[in-house]
Amino acid sequence: MYLADAYTVPTSAGPGTDPGQQAAAPAARVTPRAVARALPRTVLVLGTVSLLTDVSAEMVTAVLPLYLVAELGLSPLGFGLLDGIYNGFSTLVRLVGGHLADRGGRHKAVAAVGYGLSALCKPALLLAHGVASIGVVLAADRTGKGLRTAPRDAMISLASSAETQGRSFGIHRAMDTAGALLGPIIAFFVMRAAVDGFDALFMVSFCIAMTGVAVLLLFAPGRGHTTDAPGRGHATAGADAAGNAASAPVEDAPASRAREEATVSARAAFGLLRRPDLRWLALCALLLGLATVSDSFLYLMLQRDLAMPREWFPLLPVATAGTFLLLAVPFGQAADRFGRWRVFLAGHVGLLVAYGLLLVPVSDAALLAVVLVLHGAFYAATDGVLMADAAVSVPAQLRSSGLALVQTAQGSARFACSLLFGAAWSAWGDRAALASATVALAVCVTLGAVARPLRALGTAASRGATT
């Protein structure tokens, strides 16, 4: 902890201070090598917040179907129909959240609103008794999630040097996934202690989520000192040097504020897409997202192929999440070392192999294990790594908006893919649908490798060498 503390940027630094300026000060005290190893405190803080929030969310997810059907006696078919609308809305909210956070560097405030809103939705579930009101609460919960994602990821990236982006996101995603795995277990114990204790479960979930909000408010860096690690200047330096106004250094507080508000506009946010690096990244993420079959289809196919006992079905996502948890940090570090885009593409190649194995008409337990490990590895190699890669392509002032753009591209592509895949499944059957997805993924991986050539991407190590 004391090492991380040493990097906290003096609070006297004005808002919008260019990261590059501060880099020299702490680096003078600590050797660059130690800097690279030290964990930014912000990453641990945000990892803890996400862990607690995921415990809270997955506790509710685990019992929600039972609550709606058994306790409220609702006919839940109507919820499925609304899913598409929520997804679209959540995408929009994510862009808005990203943009709001950049205006005046309010990452922490926007993230806190997002986490807080989701936390409040837990007790609100107890007050909602009809399909419509439950729908409103679930929509508010997703709004909170949409709002907080981009500012949080921006804070992680701003707290990390260019050469440790992958590792920071890896640590965060590992903590996040640990929370997702813990949630259902805690839910089980609460439900065992209290028969029909849905109210107790929602209150415990709320308390855990509020603890997360408290950790965020108390320990996350606020406005003006979102950056607490040295060397963070490289995050922008690594981006194209085309001279976007937003990446220009700013000197003192009043002047910089004015300049910042001029540049951090919605137009500037979308203007990010004019930056070739980010444009290609968003495009490639979109392309690859279009060929990523949703998890539920994959699990369904595994279950059918292997004639697995039904009781085991819930363990499939656990296996994926467990692998994700174990590999997130090493893969993040590998991304920093060997190139983020390479690791991102390698993750998709792993997924491609998993699809291929599912198409092979052999079925045994070993195959199942390999497919699940590859699936978890795919998440470890892509989820945080994509954000790490996007982070170095976006100037600090527009970091949150930029990350939101890339997430949105990927998210909407995946949603479109699940619709397309569902249609293909019912029209041609599962094998043919998967075969087409495999071909599409192979094409997209190839295109991704060509469109964003691997050699053009300096690895973080080579970039870091200029320090």
Next chain:
Amino acid sequence: MTDRARLVVLFLTVVLLGGVSVGWVRYASERGALRDRQQQDGPPVAAGRVTLAGTGAGSPRQQRLVFRNMLWGPQRDELVSVAASAPSGPRTASDVRCLRFYAAAGTGICLQRLPGTLEERYRAVVLDADLREQRHFPLDGIPTRARVSPSGRMVAWTVFVSGDSYAGTQFSTRASILDTRTWTLQQSLEDYQVIMDGKAYRGADVNFWGVTFADDDHFYATLATRGKTYLVRGDVRARTVTTLRENVECPSLSPDGTRLAFKKRVPEASADAPWREYVLDLRDMRETPLGEHRSVDDQAVWLDNSTLVYALAGDYGSDLWTIPADGTGSPTRLTTAALAPAVIG
């Protein structure tokens, strides 16, 4: 704020929120214990012999009702039997617990919750006339509807299946049909050929629920696709379902086979309570709204050829209500704290 001060604030927050959590769980668990004590203001419940065999006399005076008891106490969720002539009188409790239940001609179907290791599991148990298990089948989701054909041979049930854990709100239903003579199980009606407007129909989003049997080969059920629901007539041997009519859910065929009670979405109702109970005469396809103006979300049961019984939310989970099937009259409470009735006798 110094880091020390922040840690103190965090510590206090954790203590406060932890206290609320522990307190609430303890409160809920004590409340659970309270439910195990026999409730005083309801009808008396005593353990005894419950049978699904009728007297064969067919006389209404000897008819009984068997349903899931929802009174708090040790017998909560157990199947209980009452005299049809005194439905709110003393209840005789079996030791069989079910979430949903139905019975006909000495065959019972009981959809149960099993205490699982990490999550709830469910199964369908076929019972003989003495409530002994004949066979059981694992269920894919949360049980909602159960029916037995008039002869007692065919059994059907519907469960809600939730999708993957990341999209907690994505639901579908799955309806299964079991032949208790051959023990062949048709896992999902989605494997049937759908005939809509005379043409074969395929849809990714087809869902079935609420089977009601006409005989051992034919049934009615609800099919949903593209945001609409349809009444379908199904053929077990041909494995086909044919759409008959729109906006019909949870049909229930009258004992004489001439009418279907069903719930219908009505535009003037609120989104929270969208259904009204109707009766469709299969001879002239005319619909009659019933005298119940509350939203009914149940697959009604015919007490006889002129009276329907259905469940509505009550103080102890749900109560049973009756209404004349011809559109006259107003609802009457049959008994409190009861769900999923079957007429025996």
